[in-house]
Amino acid sequence: MFRKYVNFVRGISVNRTGKAGVVLATSSFVAFIFFEILRLIGVLTSAFVGLVAYLLLPSLFVLGLLLILFAWKQHKAKTKKTVEQILCEQFKEDETEKGVFGSKAFISILIFSFVSVLFISVAGYRTLSFMEEPKFCGTACHNIMIPEWTTYQVSPHSRVKCVECHVGEGVEALVESKISGLRQMVLASLNAYSKPVPVPVHQLRPSRETCEKCHWPEKFYGSRLKVITRYGFDEFSTPKYNTLSLKIDTGHKTGKAGIHWHIASDNEVRYTSVNDLRRDIIEVEVKQKDGTFKKYVNKKLSESASKSDKENVRVMDCIDCHNRATHIYEDPSFAVDDRMARGLVDRKLPFIKREMVAAITANYPDRKTAFEDIEAHLQSFYMRNYRNVAISMQKSIEQAVETAKEIYGRNIHPYMNVEWGTYPNHIGHKQGKGCFRCHNENLVDENGKHIPFDCTMCHSILASDEDKAFKYLEKPAEKAPNTRMHQYLQDEFLKSTDK
Ligand code: HEC
Ligand code: HEC
Numbered sequence: 001m002f003r004k005y006v007n008f009v010r011g012i013s014v015n016r017t018g019k020a021g022v023v024l025a026t027s028s029f030v031a032f033i034f035f036e037i038l039r040l041i042g043v044l045t046s047a048f049v050g051l052v053a054y055l056l057l058p059s060l061f062v063l064g065l066l067l068i069l070f071a072w073k074q075h076k077a078k079t080k081k082t083v084e085q086i087l088c089e090q091f092k093e094d095e096t097e098k099g100v101f102g103s104k105a106f107i108s109i110l111i112f113s114f115v116s117v118l119f120i121s122v123a124g125y126r127t128l129s130f131m132e133e134p135k136f137c138g139t140a141c142h143n144i145m146i147p148e149w150t151t152y153q154v155s156p157h158s159r160v161k162c163v164e165c166h167v168g169e170g171v172e173a174l175v176e177s178k179i180s181g182l183r184q185m186v187l188a189s190l191n192a193y194s195k196p197v198p199v200p201v202h203q204l205r206p207s208r209e210t211c212e213k214c215h216w217p218e219k220f221y222g223s224r225l226k227v228i229t230r231y232g233f234d235e236f237s238t239p240k241y242n243t244l245s246l247k248i249d250t251g252h253k254t255g256k257a258g259i260h261w262h263i264a265s266d267n268e269v270r271y272t273s274v275n276d277l278r279r280d281i282i283e284v285e286v287k288q289k290d291g292t293f294k295k296y297v298n299k300k301l302s303e304s305a306s307k308s309d310k311e312n313v314r315v316m317d318c319i320d321c322h323n324r325a326t327h328i329y330e331d332p333s334f335a336v337d338d339r340m341a342r343g344l345v346d347r348k349l350p351f352i353k354r355e356m357v358a359a360i361t362a363n364y365p366d367r368k369t370a371f372e373d374i375e376a377h378l379q380s381f382y383m384r385n386y387r388n389v390a391i392s393m394q395k396s397i398e399q400a401v402e403t404a405k406e407i408y409g410r411n412i413h414p415y416m417n418v419e420w421g422t423y424p425n426h427i428g429h430k431q432g433k434g435c436f437r438c439h440n441e442n443l444v445d446e447n448g449k450h451i452p453f454d455c456t457m458c459h460s461i462l463a464s465d466e467d468k469a470f471k472y473l474e475k476p477a478e479k480a481p482n483t484r485m486h487q488y489l490q491d492e493f494l495k496s497t498d499k
């Protein structure tokens with residue numbers, strides 16, 4: 001078998017170029033099989049080695065084949081012989097003798113071509129599917145995607161492939177994404193990319209197409225109750241509750257429009273923003289029942305806006321609110337609240353909320369220093385101020401240190417300049433303006449009426465900064481500090497029962 005191959009190979013390589021081609025094709029073929037076996041038995045896990053195996057080797061194989069063909073052409077031109085004559089020269093007599101299915105050499109070439117085509121298709125398919133693995137997208141370009149990869153893994157969509165949201169369907173989108181990928185690879189190897197990766201991502205696949213595969217608007221109905229616990233900066237890290245009943249309805253059937261009203265089938269909201277960043281909104285248009293559009297304008301921004309900004313109209317979809325559906329970066333204080341609410345931090349440690357936030361928000365040059373200093377910060381705080389606690393609750397302190405490191409590691413990526421607040425979340429109105437980008441008093445229609453922002457339009461408030469999660473279900477105390485907030489709930493339900 002091996003000898004036959006050597007003979008055959010000797011036959012088809014007519015000159016030096018041909019020989020180089022044969023060596024290249026053979027070695028890349030063998031190397032590919034080798035890598036594939038390593039991957040199958042689980043030895044090969046690095047996406048970067050995968051990148052070499054799947055991108056480089058099949059390309060080298062094809063290059064080898066091309067060299068062989070080129071060598072034949074060269075040889076033919078030089079010797080002015082026909083293909084048949086060259087074949088007779090290159091192969092032994094018994095191989096070029098005509099058989100029932102053609103000569104042996106002819107059959108060998110046929111088999112060789114068939115194997116090559118098969119190999120290229122299989123390898124090509126493997127390469128494409130490998131490149132669709134989240135692990136590849138997340139880690140092949142070394143550090144660039146690590147922030148997104150990190151946040152992705154802990155997100156509700158950690159089982160959804162990157163390409164399902166980022167790459168469109170069909171051959172065109174595939175080719176487009178590969179070309180853009182190639183460009184990014186060049187930029188990455190030249191270290192010529194923006195840090196952090198800029199948003200909004202303009203080439204994101206339309207979210208109505210992607211998100212609605214799994215969540216469709218008819219499914220949004222009723223309300224969603226959310227109890228948010230916030231801990232104070234006092235000695236006891238006292239919990240306070242914000243309880244919201246979020247009105248997530250589209251209002252399509254019920255007529256009681258809620259948050260998803262914007263994307264209900266009959267509705268359309270479109271807008272323009274400064275520098276197309278979707279943060280400072282210049283104009284908003286809303287489709288009316290008769291098909292015309294009602295316009296709200298921010299006069300100040302409109303006067304100073306450039307022509308291209310005004311022409312760059314975007315139709316609102318899921319991403320205008322759920323911009324952090326997957327890559328969820330946290331607010332440092334909210335992140336600590338979240339871990340405390342999940343019982344990962346012992347609240348018996350004095351001032352633990354305040355000190356954790358201080359430790360994770362200090363400026364550090366790199367992650368290693370950050371981890372060391374976070375540990376030093378918390379340990380020395382208790383050593384200096386609460387020696388007894390430092391000794392008796394050492395385990396709790398260590399756990400707080402680990403949790404603080406975890407929060408820092410998830411959210412801060414110094415080499416990509418991803419800091420606190422680099423990627424604000426548009427849901428709500430506490431991390432950046434969020435919904436209030438449009439729902440504010442500056443965007444007005446021709447009668448001077450603004451887009452509404454009543455506190456009970458998007459959610460009922462059952463507690464706002466209160467000691468009990470359902471405080472406002474109780475009767476209001478006459479001189480309670482938050483009676484105005486309390487009144488919202490009373491008004492909402494008293495008024496709605498009037499109707
Ligand atoms: C469920 C959908 C979804 C999945 C899955 C997903 N992304 Fe994203 N991605 C988004 C959205 C939405 C944005 C934000 C777009 C914006 O703000 O304009 C985004 C933004 C990004 C950005 C820009 C920087 C940033 O943080 O906003 C990068 C880079 C990125 N994604 C890479 C990835 C990688 C790598 C994976 C897989 C490991 C992945 N994405 C998986 C939806 C997704
Ligand atoms: C392949 C299916 C799939 C796709 C595509 C998908 N999601 Fe999801 N989504 C899920 C699953 C599964 C969950 C988790 C449900 C849970 O945790 O209860 C989820 C959860 C969510 C949640 C709730 C998160 C929470 O904390 O409660 C939101 C919001 C969401 N997705 C928005 C989006 C948006 C926006 C897109 C498009 C960019 C999208 N999804 C694309 C499957 C998908």
Ligand code: HEC
Binds near residue numbers: 224259263322
């Ligand atoms: C106007 C802003 C906005 C738009 C547009 C929007 N959403 Fe939402 N969505 C929200 C808010 C706010 C919530 C409630 C947030 C929470 O529960 O923390 C929510 C909740 C959800 C949930 C969780 C629902 C549940 O039952 O708990 C899913 C899933 C979701 N959205 C998907 C989508 C998809 C898919 C689209 C696009 C077709 C979309 N959203 C468009 C603002 C929006």
Ligand code: HEC
Binds near residue numbers: 259262320435438457
């Ligand atoms: C791009 C601009 C824009 C953003 C961002 C936006 N909205 Fe709206 N929203 C509108 C407009 C415009 C209307 C309709 C105003 C009108 O009645 O003319 C509206 C209406 C609503 C309504 C009332 C529907 C009704 O008819 O009762 C709710 C509820 C709502 N939005 C919630 C939200 C929430 C929650 C967010 C943030 C997660 C948000 N919106 C973000 C533009 C926006």
Ligand code: HEC
Binds near residue numbers: 428461
């Ligand atoms: C356009 C819709 C909208 C309007 C108007 C609105 N909110 Fe909200 N609010 C939201 C959404 C969405 C969230 C985020 C819920 C989440 O965390 O998922 C939120 C969150 C909150 C929270 C919880 C903050 C936290 O700790 O995370 C409070 C408190 C709150 N709103 C109070 C108010 C008050 C008071 C008003 C009136 C001035 C108001 N909201 C007006 C949509 C709105």
